[in-house]
Amino acid sequence: MTRATLTATPSDALQPTAIAITAAGFAPGETVRITSTLVDDAGVTWAAHGHFVADAQGEIDLATAPSEHGTYEGVDAAGLLWSMRPPSDTDRQFMIDATEKAHKLGSPQIDPVKPHVFELSASTDGQLRASTTLSLRRLAEGIEQVPLRDGRLRGQVFRWKERRLPDGRKRGCIFTFTGSGGGLELGYAPVLASLGYDVVCLAYFAYDDLPKFIAAIPLEYFEEGFQWAQQALGAETIAIQGASRGGELVMALASFLPEYVQGVIGIVPMYTTSVGWDPDKGFGGPSFTFRGEPIPHCGAGDDPDWDRMRRIGLAEPKGYALTPEYRKTLEEPETRANPLPVERAGGPVLLISGVDDQMWPSAWGSDLIVNRLRAKAFKHPYRHLCLKETGHITPFPNTVTTFTPAVLHSLLGIFLACGGTPAGTARTSRQSWDAMVAHYHSVFGY
Incomplete structure (x- = not known):
């Protein structure tokens, strides 16, 4: 031997x-x-x-x-x-x-x-x-992780101890946002920081003393976050990234606060925002507001039967698929006539979606965003990376994907279908990572 x-x-x-x-x-x-x-x-x-x-x-x-x-x-x-x-x-x-x-x-x-x-x-x-x-x-040497608690802002920051790049330029800053599970986005954040950027994980619900659910959250809260980064981090260039409900959020921020945002990555995003939800009030109204007014959002649809969804989610091997219901609501004429004004965005746009997204139709929604950018002669680069064999989950390469076709929602307690396959999700993760890195190179110049 x-x-x-x-x-x-x-x-x-x-x-x-x-x-x-x-x-x-x-x-x-x-x-x-x-x-x-x-x-x-x-x-x-x-x-x-x-x-x-x-x-x-x-x-x-x-x-x-x-x-x-x-x-x-x-x-x-x-x-x-x-x-x-x-x-x-x-x-x-x-x-x-x-x-x-x-x-x-x-x-x-x-x-x-x-x-x-x-x-x-x-x-x-x-x-x-x-x-x-x-x-x-997941985190390079030379980065400090510090809490963000300033006024009503809540989150965490990955900040480089060396405040400037070797060539003397100021570091770029990325804001990352979580999806419908709330809390802090810490999946992408430390790895993105390791590329040389300051990263702000700004929570906006289900964290600390913030609202428990997404309903009428003012975009001014995020504006305060951008202003904080400009002052506390010296950020001259800011990019934003979010997945799922965070994906629709970043498209809204790019639309309504373009003076702060020079680049956006929407991961499994949507062309408008979802309806607001507060368990004490039910579904209805906007998820987000700006200057006291609702921003574009879809209708409330039918009241969900949570017990039925839980039963089906447990019985179905791939969990409860929300995409058909979302697609029906999102295709209503009133909603289609009320998209986010994404053409206002102040920098490059990257959309990443999964062809087999069973949580909501992110590939279709991303196509609608692209069509609007084309129709409005958007002046910055934009790209829709539509991933085959992938659903709602788009992890980094070398991540465990065994369970990705379904997820037990942390707030709802329902097995929700995500789509895709473990092998396919893993294979396409390399494509999405390469696209993200290239996008940030174009925004920050390094």
Whole structure:
């Protein structure tokens, strides 16, 4: 038996970095099981594996060698990272029984700024032949995480200790916004900061003493946030990013506060905003206001039957699909005649959607945004990246996507269909990440 090796290159990198996993020193044609494990902060062990056949040189490269069977099949360089499962495998009971928010969403519970540390091993016939460690960092050195509590502003800031770039220019600033789960957006934020930008995670509901739900939230709150960044961070250029309800929010901010925003990324966004919702008052009215007036929004539609939605969400393998109901409401003539004035945006626009979005029709909504920009002769660059095999969830590369087709909503407690496939979502994550990086290069010049 020859001495085998297992290598991850690079072995320490920022989370979205493409990782090459290779093995050598095996007999030609030998079947090798390669396994990845990750222990999260709650003590849950996530694992993935594949069975590979060594080539004529006794080598295996996951970028070219197919997994014949395991937690994923076929050729996928990142398969051992996205196909990880907890001990209960893909049973949704894992999410139902979970006490940690990340587990309820089907993800490892790991501090947002901590690296994800994977143990990789290669074995034949049950005998360990080689092992190595891979660390995917989420926050670069030189960044401090500080709370934001100024007036009514609430959130967290990832701020570079070196206030200027090496060439003396001021750093760009990105605002990131959460979706319908509320709280802070900490999935994208630390990684975006690691690219060299200051990042403000500005909460707007379901956090601290802010409103619990989205109803008549004034855009002036976000205007105060932009002004704070200009003064406290010295931000001369500001970009904004949000997903889902955060996606519609950033399109609204770009439309009504263009003097502050030089670039926008709407992830699974919509061409108008959703109706407001307060459990004490029900559905109705705007989600957001500006200068005391409602901004464009869709109608209330039919009152949802929450018990029915919960029953269907549990019974259906892919959860409760909201897209048909959303599409019906969003296509009403009054709503179609009341879109966001996105042509006012003050910089480049990037829209990222999933063809199979089952939460709401983000690809269709993004097309309507593009059509409006075209019709209004929008003067800045714009792009709609419509991802096949992807639904409502658009994570970074090298992220666990096993549970992405459905999500247990953290506020509603309903299994909602997201669409897409775990493998497809993982594959297209590289496209969305590359597009995001290119967008920020165009906005900030670095």
